[in-house]
Amino acid sequence: MRLTFVKELFAGFVRTRALGRHFRRFPLFDGTPAPAKEPPPSLSRELIEAAKSDPQQLLERLGTHPDGLTDAQAERIRERVGPNQVVTEKPLPWWLHLWHCYKTPFDLLLTLLAVVSYLTEDLRATLVIGSMVVLSVAIRFWQERKSSRAADELKAMVSNKATVLRRDLSEEVAESAIRYFGVQLHVKPPRRLELPFSELVPGDIVLLSAGDMIPADCRVLSAKDLFVNQAAMTGESLPVEKYAVQRDPNVTNPLELDDIVFMGTNVVSGSATAVVLHTGAQTYFGSLAQRVTAVDRAPTQFQAGVNKVAWLLIRFMAVMTPVVLLLNGFTKGDWLEAALFAMSVAVGLTPEMLPMIVTSTLAKGAVKLSRQKVIVKRLDAIQNFGAMDVLCTDKTGTLTQDKIFLARHTDVWGEESDDVLEAAYLNSYYQTGLKNLLDLAVLEHTEMDKQLQPAVNFRKVDEIPFDFQRRRMSVVVAEHDEHHLLICKGAVEEILSICERVRHGETDEPLTPELLERIREVTTELNDDGLRVVAVAVKELPPTKETYGVADESGLTLLGYVAFLDPPKESTAPALRALEQNGVGVKVLTGDNERVTAKICREVGLPAERVLLGSEIERMSDEELAKAVEEHDVFAKLTPAHKDRIVRRLKQNGHVVGFMGDGINDAPALRSADIGISVDSAVDIAKEAADIILLEKSLLVLEEGVVEGRKTFVNMLKYIKMTASSNFGNVFSVLVASAFLPFLPMLPMHLLVLNLLYDISQVAIPFDTVDEDLVRQPQRWNPDDIGRFMRFFGPTSSVFDILTFAMMWFVFGANSPEQQTLFQSGWFVESLLTQSLIVHMLRTPKIPFVQSRASTALLGATLAVMAVGIFLPMGPLAPYFKLQPLPLAYFPLLAAILAGYMGLTQLVKRFYLRRYGWQ
Numbered sequence: 022m023r024l025t026f027v028k029e030l031f032a033g034f035v036r037t038r039a040l041g042r043h044f045r046r047f048p049l050f051d052g053t054p055a056p057a058k059e060p061p062p063s064l065s066r067e068l069i070e071a072a073k074s075d076p077q078q079l080l081e082r083l084g085t086h087p088d089g090l091t092d093a094q095a096e097r098i099r100e101r102v103g104p105n106q107v108v109t110e111k112p113l114p115w116w117l118h119l120w121h122c123y124k125t126p127f128d129l130l131l132t133l134l135a136v137v138s139y140l141t142e143d144l145r146a147t148l149v150i151g152s153m154v155v156l157s158v159a160i161r162f163w164q165e166r167k168s169s170r171a172a173d174e175l176k177a178m179v180s181n182k183a184t185v186l187r188r189d190l191s192e193e194v195a196e197s198a199i200r201y202f203g204v205q206l207h208v209k210p211p212r213r214l215e216l217p218f219s220e221l222v223p224g225d226i227v228l229l230s231a232g233d234m235i236p237a238d239c240r241v242l243s244a245k246d247l248f249v250n251q252a253a254m255t256g257e258s259l260p261v262e263k264y265a266v267q268r269d270p271n272v273t274n275p276l277e278l279d280d281i282v283f284m285g286t287n288v289v290s291g292s293a294t295a296v297v298l299h300t301g302a303q304t305y306f307g308s309l310a311q312r313v314t315a316v317d318r319a320p321t322q323f324q325a326g327v328n329k330v331a332w333l334l335i336r337f338m339a340v341m342t343p344v345v346l347l348l349n350g351f352t353k354g355d356w357l358e359a360a361l362f363a364m365s366v367a368v369g370l371t372p373e374m375l376p377m378i379v380t381s382t383l384a385k386g387a388v389k390l391s392r393q394k395v396i397v398k399r400l401d402a403i404q405n406f407g408a409m410d411v412l413c414t415d416k417t418g419t420l421t422q423d424k425i426f427l428a429r430h431t432d433v434w435g436e437e438s439d440d441v442l443e444a445a446y447l448n449s450y451y452q453t454g455l456k457n458l459l460d461l462a463v464l465e466h467t468e469m470d471k472q473l474q475p476a477v478n479f480r481k482v483d484e485i486p487f488d489f490q491r492r493r494m495s496v497v498v499a500e501h502d503e504h505h506l507l508i509c510k511g512a513v514e515e516i517l518s519i520c521e522r523v524r525h526g527e528t529d530e531p532l533t534p535e536l537l538e539r540i541r542e543v544t545t546e547l548n549d550d551g552l553r554v555v556a557v558a559v560k561e562l563p564p565t566k567e568t569y570g571v572a573d574e575s576g577l578t579l580l581g582y583v584a585f586l587d588p589p590k591e592s593t594a595p596a597l598r599a600l601e602q603n604g605v606g607v608k609v610l611t612g613d614n615e616r617v618t619a620k621i622c623r624e625v626g627l628p629a630e631r632v633l634l635g636s637e638i639e640r641m642s643d644e645e646l647a648k649a650v651e652e653h654d655v656f657a658k659l660t661p662a663h664k665d666r667i668v669r670r671l672k673q674n675g676h677v678v679g680f681m682g683d684g685i686n687d688a689p690a691l692r693s694a695d696i697g698i699s700v701d702s703a704v705d706i707a708k709e710a711a712d713i714i715l716l717e718k719s720l721l722v723l724e725e726g727v728v729e730g731r732k733t734f735v736n737m738l739k740y741i742k743m744t745a746s747s748n749f750g751n752v753f754s755v756l757v758a759s760a761f762l763p764f765l766p767m768l769p770m771h772l773l774v775l776n777l778l779y780d781i782s783q784v785a786i787p788f789d790t791v792d793e794d795l796v797r798q799p800q801r802w803n804p805d806d807i808g809r810f811m812r813f814f815g816p817t818s819s820v821f822d823i824l825t826f827a828m829m830w831f832v833f834g835a836n837s838p839e840q841q842t843l844f845q846s847g848w849f850v851e852s853l854l855t856q857s858l859i860v861h862m863l864r865t866p867k868i869p870f871v872q873s874r875a876s877t878a879l880l881g882a883t884l885a886v887m888a889v890g891i892f893l894p895m896g897p898l899a900p901y902f903k904l905q906p907l908p909l910a911y912f913p914l915l916a917a918i919l920a921g922y923m924g925l926t927q928l929v930k931r932f933y934l935r936r937y938g939w940q
Contacts, residue, residue, distance in 0.1 A: 064275075067299075068278065068281055069272065069273070069275060071281065072267040072272075072275075072278040072281050076240075085226065088188045089225060090224050091187065091189065095225065098224060099222045103302075105218050105236065105301050106301050107284075107307045118162065128154050128158065135147050138364070183215070183216060183234075184215060187212050213228070218236045221236050221300055223237075225237075225296070226242075226295070227239060227297060228293075228294055230292045231288055231289065233287065234285075234286075237284050237301075238283055238297070239281070239282050239295035239296060240296050241263055241294075242296055244264055244292070245291055245293070246290055246291030247262065247264075247290075247292065248261070248290045248291055249263050249287070249289065250288075254283055254612070260458065263280065264279045264280055266280055276612070282295060284305065284306040285306040330741060330807055334745060341756075342366055343363070345362065345752070346362075348756060349363070349759050361769045362765055364769070366755060378736075378787065380400065382733050383403050387400060387403060390403070390725075394717050395715055395722060396713065396714040396715075398711065399713075402696045405696040405712070405730065406726045406733075407732070408695070408730070409605055409678070409727065410605055410677055411606050411607075411677070411678050412608070413607075413608045413609075413671070413680045414682070415610060415684065416613055416621060417613065419593075419681060419682075419718060421589050421621055425585050425587055426586055427584075427585055431543075431581050431584070433524065433536075433579055433580075433581050433582075434539075435546065440524070441580045442466060443469060445508075446464070446466060446475075447475060447479065448509075448557070449464050451498060452484060452496055459553075463583065481496060482505055484497070491511070492512040492515040493511025494509070494511060495507055497562070497569050499564060502564060504561055506561055507562060507574070508559050509558045509560075510557045511555065513544050513555075516558050519574050519576075520579045521578070523578065524581070540579070544582065547584050550616075551616050554582050557583060558580060560573075586617075587617075589621055589624050596721045597625055597720065599724040600723070600727065603724065603796075605727060608650075608653075610663075610682075611656070612659050612686055619632050627654055631653060632657050633657075635657070635660055638667070639663075643670065646666065647673065650671050659686075664680075664687065664690040678696075681698040682699065687703075687707050688707050697710055697712045698712070698713045698715065698723065700714065700715045700716070700718040701714055701715070731795070735796065739864050742814075743783075744779075745811045746810055747818060747855075747856045749812075750815035751856075754766075757822075758826055763838055764844070765845075767845050771903070774893070775849060778853060778890060781886060782860065782883050785878040785881070786879060788878045789878070810933075817926055817929050818926075821922045822851070822855075828918075829843065842904065843905055846905050849890070849893075849894065850890055851915060855922055860879070860883060862927065864879075866934050894907055
């Protein structure tokens with residue numbers, strides 16, 4: 022015992038020095054940071070290099086052992102590389118989220134005006150302006166926090182574990198003892214531990230089996246019947262086979278490597294041993310997540326449009342306000358009064374209700390969409406729905422049902438054959454391995470169970486399991502113990518290699534070269550239809566033995582083929598037609614192969630004569646791709662970078678782009694799009710990158726969202742157009758009046774009250790009805806259109822303001838400072854009523870009240886504000902507001918002015934509509 026202890030002690034000392042020398046040769050795994058002399062090779066290159074490496078050399082390079090790491094080694098590596106966790110987008114703290122809701126150009130401007138109002142002791146203006154800011158920010162903050170909480174609740178709170186091999190320290194001691202002293206020590210076998218994913222490190226040996234999630238990027242060391250579902254990474258609807266070797270040395274796409282499995286995918290069937298290459302942020306998944314969460318979002322089309330409109334109006338205010346100040350200062354001589362009046366004009370020019378109108382309109386849309394099982398994470402996304410003119414979507418589960426179906430069962434000549442289906446059913450029924458998606462699709466033909474009654478008429482004799490070398494599997498059954506029937510199904514080429522005859526009707530024919538060529542033509546046609554083809558062959562044997570092997574898979578007779586498809590949803594084609602009718606083009610971006618993609622697209626009505634592949638995109642310059650994305654609607658065999666690049670080029674071409682996806686490979690494109698759309702069953706990184714989450718993965722829901730987004734946009738645009746043109750007209754009228762009147766045409770208080778009443782009537786705009794004609798095409802923010810609209814309709818209202826000035830001056834004698842209150846009262850009422858009517862005149866290109874009626878809420882708000890406007894000078898509150906009652910003769914003339922105003926506005930509107938259109 023003592024001798025053993027001493028030997029182990031010496032061996033441990035030697036081991037320590039040996040390990041030190043070993044890790045000095047591999048600085049990336051010595052627990053200290055590697056020298057940053059040059060940037061490391063790209064992740065793709067590292068994965069490809071690992072795939073082609075000899076397993077033993079790879080293990081040595083990773084500083085590990087076929088039996089795994091020790092706990093001490095794993096701990097040292099974990100201290101250096103960190104836990105195996107992917108960085109996710111952290112929710113903003115409430116105060117930072119509140120700041121993001123507040124920092125719009127209008128809210129900042131209104132805050133400045135409120136401060137100026139407070140410093141000039143205009144508390145009424147301070148209260149009015151401040152309440153606008155608080156309400157708009159509070160509504161946006163509350164709605165977005167509510168939506169974010171709902172989105173967070175969708176995340177699956179599961180803790181995954183992996184089976185890991187770990188060896189004891191004594192094993193390292195024993196190895197060192199043998200190497201340096203030739204002493205054989207007792208070695209314990211490696212332990213199998215169930216560890217949380219977060220504890221895994223590069224160099225760990227993991228054991229994978231059916232149903233396991235892949236915990237990190239790994240190189241497969243050994244595999245048996247290993248099928249991996251990579252749909253979340255590549256969009257492929259069918260599982261892919263993984264091997265312990267890389268078969269094609271020319272592969273350049275890491276997602277196509279045969280012996281590399283990726284974090285975020287899962288094992289469908291089979292088992293494997295693999296070594297961990299990368300963990301956490303260094304994995305393929307992690308690099309995507311890091312890219313998605315590390316980069317701030319570019320402003321969407323909606324945000325950029327709102328900001329442009331805001332700065333247009335702010336520039337207009339910045340020019341007009343000094344003009345009003347100087348004009349009134351020089352003509353009236355009272356610079357303080359002129360300054361207060363100019364500031365009131367500035368407030369009046371600023372559409373201070375815009376943030377509140379926009380927010381409440383978006384919030385109303387979010388509430389409506391929530392009833393349709395849509396969670397809106399970012400309110401701006403609703404308007405982007407309306408502006409979207411290109412929708413990019415993945416294929417699997419969006420266009421298709423995300424479920425494999427047996428589409429055809431044919432004989433060798435491509436004719437339907439029940440014999441083929443019966444043989445395939447018996448093969449799938451009796452195999453004992455984990456049934457893959459293809460077997461389940463065959464077994465869904467329950468009529469075969471009733472027809473064949475396998476439990477009564479057949480007995481399983483033996484099974485020859487599937488393996489990757491043969492790429493086929495066989496079962497042997499006895500029918501009433503009269504004879505044995507070997508039924509084999511698998512890859513077409515592998516089945517053909519063991520067949521000597523072909524079943525033709527009731528007879529069997531020799532498999533000649535001419536017949537072999539015909540078979541390949543039929544299978545190629547099936548592949549071109551987007552079908553995955555599996556061949557079925559049989560062989561009758563005498564009932565002389567009960568054990569069969571691979572050697573018995575020879576001299577078979579080919580029966581035909583079973584072909585599988587992930588079919589399109591019934592709702593896909595009508596949804597695509599509805600989107601097209603609404604001016605939204607659909608482009609399919611998938612990682613699946615081009616034949617399957619083209620077949621599905623043809624079935625749902627998308628043109629797919631030319632499918633652009635990821636390998637072709639790789640060779641294109643940005644200019645070439647910009648042209649290609651306009652000419653193609655279907656893109657296949659794409660990597661995440663390809664999808665992201667396509668979305669960016671479409672945006673740079675001037676499109677408003679939506680992207681719908683649910684996989685890891687979709688996350689960068691979701692982030693780059695103007696509107697990212699995901700589903701509740703998506704991976705977490707996709708849901709975090711999305712702006713909208715659907716509780717039902719359907720394009721029909723998107724079509725409803727598009728219409729709702731356009732209604733939202735139209736109602737927001739109504740307010741901007743009405744307010745901008747009305748304010749422009751008022752300022753123009755103020756300039757004219759200020760130049761000729763010996764007194765202020767309206768007191769600062771009057772301007773603020775007028776503005777407040779008008780804004781109150783606009784609160785109902787989010788609930789207004791929208792003409793169907795206005796939601797048929799994508800809607801865009803265009804500051805130039807708004808500027809032109811202001812120039813057309815602002816002076817139209819000024820014409821009748823000037824008529825009112827003339828009426829008050831010449832008819833009612835309000836032509837001196839002593840009569841200024843009468844003049845101001847008359848213009849106050851006329852201005853408020855024309856502003857209220859302009860809401861209805863400009864809310865629609867049609868004839869108001871006849872061809873298009875406003876909602877009851879908006880109509881009621883308009884009537885209420887008009888009534889209050891008349892009551893203020895006519896009622897007991899007139900002295901408080903420095904107004905006075907108007908003579909009764911004023912009102913018939915006012916009615917004539919209003920009628921003329923409505924008539925002229927309609928004529929100008931028709932001219933504008935013919936020349937510029939309506940948006």
